[in-house]
Amino acid sequence: MSQESWIQFPENRLPRRGPRGVNEMNRRLWSYVSPILRLTLITLLFGTGIVLSDPNPLLAKTKLQVFVGMGTGNEKAQLPAQEELKKAFERLHPDVEIQYVRVPWPADNRLTTLIVAGTPPDVVMPVGMHGSNLFLEDGVWLDLDPLISRDKLDLSRYFAPTLQATTFRGTRYGMPVGMYIDALFYNKELFENAALPPPPHDYSDPSWTWERFVEYAKRMTKDVNGDGTPEQWGADSIGNHTVIAASFGARWYSSDFRQVDLDSPEMISAWRFLQDLQHRWKVQPTYQQRVALNLGGVGFPTGKFGMLIDFTARARVFTNPPLPFAWDLAAKPRGPAGPKTLLYLDTANIVSSSKNRELAWEWVKFVSRPENLPNLAVFGYGAIPPTTDGALLYVQQAGKTLPNVDLSVFVKGAPYGFAVEYWRPQYLETVKLIDAALGTVLDDQASVESTLRTLNDEVQRLVDQYWAKRK
Incomplete structure (x- = not known):
């Protein structure tokens, strides 16, 4: 050499x-x-x-282990892009060998075993936010902010929500390497039949609200025989309820995560809206109707639904097989707190107990370069690059199989991303309680106000127990 x-x-x-x-x-x-x-x-x-x-x-070469299994990244079609990046780094640093440690998802138990045994990998990537959360409180991830400041890494390229989502108690636990955003899918033929103009494809139209969404859904809902079960629906699933609640200005907790705020007026409005879609306006099927109609999780492919809110991966699903009708993407409706889009995020994290932390940081920086990150995100992970200068590659590549769909809508929604998998105390237990409570509101038409009051008390007890153990 x-x-x-x-x-x-x-x-x-x-x-x-x-x-x-x-x-x-x-x-x-x-x-x-x-x-x-x-x-x-x-x-x-x-x-x-x-x-x-x-x-x-x-x-002897220094071996840098990159653990893959805490998210996507192990599909056969994704491997060539990752291998290409590995070879490029090794050409630049001939005394280094990148070793991918591939473990089937979910791999958190395997990762825990390696860390406890004192043989941790150096980098974990890609890892979803929930996977990162499992190890945050134990200090497993290295704080990257001091390294970013030392090396003057330019973060202005990244969409702001992706950076906000990678912080925990004043530290930055990872660098964004891929994002997944939701948008509104709409059936162009049903819109035309109802003489409706297409919904806006960007987020600059303040008139595209949930109220207007309901009016559109009413126009497309048809119960021809009057039996109470429409043959055509205005709305399919409308996405993650936490994101919808955020668009109403609701939140789960206070900023310090000690006070639960699930019975706020904003949350009540959001849950009442979800209930009204099915039981007051009857523009969205109930769970029981979905089962009776054998719709499964998503009914949009049947051609009998006007609108669906779903995230990036659904667009790819709709290419195999192609849907038998014309469809497109549009901006999500906004609530009183403005537009909010679902943000799932994959990151590259350095294990704090790694014996090669400086080298691991060189790898993460290399991955994050403008000439490397877009290819890795699109071809290596099937994601949208989390940077303003790289996201266009997703639109170009995905557009080859969906030439008549405005895929740029996903990118336009990135500045409004709401990361639903952010850390919170007693996360899994809390999610179970909230999902069960929402189920009674939607399926049993339980009172929104009383359900949320009871839920608030139950979750507050969990949170109090959590903090009591950490005094």
């Missing part, structure tokens, strides 16, 4: 080799030693349990 290629690696990142001439002399001397004598010397010096792969330990 030339001195020039070594100099390309930043100072103080890896141990340097000795002078080139010394390394060559050592190799020549070793070549004159007989195989038997070599084995004898190795045994005397190191014991029979160790076999040297290189007579000069300075020639």
Whole structure:
């Protein structure tokens, strides 16, 4: 390896080799030693349990382990892009070998075992926010902010919500490497039949509200035989209820996560809206109607639904097989608190107990370069690049299979992203309680106000227990 290629690696990142001439002399001397004598010397010096792969330990490559299994990244079609990135990094740093440790999802138990055993991987990527949350309180992830400040990394390229979502108690636990956004899917034929103008494709129209959404849904809902079950519906699923509530200005907790706020007027308005879609306006099927009609989770592909709110992956699903009608994407309606889109996020995290933290940071920076991140996100993870300068690649590539769909709507929604998987105390227990309570409101038409009051008390008890253990 030339001195020039070594100099390309930043100072103080890896141990340097000795002078080139010394390394060559050592190799020549070793070549004159007989195989038997070599084995004898190795045994005397190191014991029979160790076999040297290189007579000069300075020639051994530093191995950087990248753990893949806490999200996407292990599908066969995703591997070439990841391998290409690995080879590019190794060409730049010839004394480094990137080792992907691939574990089937979910891999949190395997990752925990490696960390507890003192043999952690160096980097975990991609990892979804929920996967990151599992290890946040234990200090597993290295705080990247000091490194970002030291190396003057430009974060202005990233969509702001992706940066906000990667912070925890004043630290930054990961760098965004891929995002998934939701949008409104609409059946163009049903819109035309109802003489409705198409919904706006960007978020600049203040008149595109939930109220207007309901009016559109009413126009497209048709109960021809009057049996109470429409043959055509205005609305299919309208997305994550937490994001909808956020558009009404509702929140689960106070900013310090100690006070539960689930019975606020804003949350009551949001849940009443969800209930009214099914039972007052009757523009969306109930769970019981979905079962009776054998609709499954999403009825939009039947051609009998005017609108659906879903995220990025659904667009790909609708290409295989292609839907038998014309459809497009539009902006989500806004609530009193403005538009809110669902944001799922994948990140690259460095394990704080890694023995190669500086090298791991070099890898994360390399991955994050403008010339690398878009390809990795699109081809390696099937995601939208989380940067303003890279997101266009998703539109271009996905547009090859969906040429008549305005995929830029997903990108336009990124500035309004709401990360539903943010850390909160007693997360899984709380989600179970909230989902069960919402089920009674939607399926049993339970009182929204009383249900939320009871729910608020139950979740507050969980949160109080959590903080009491941490005094």
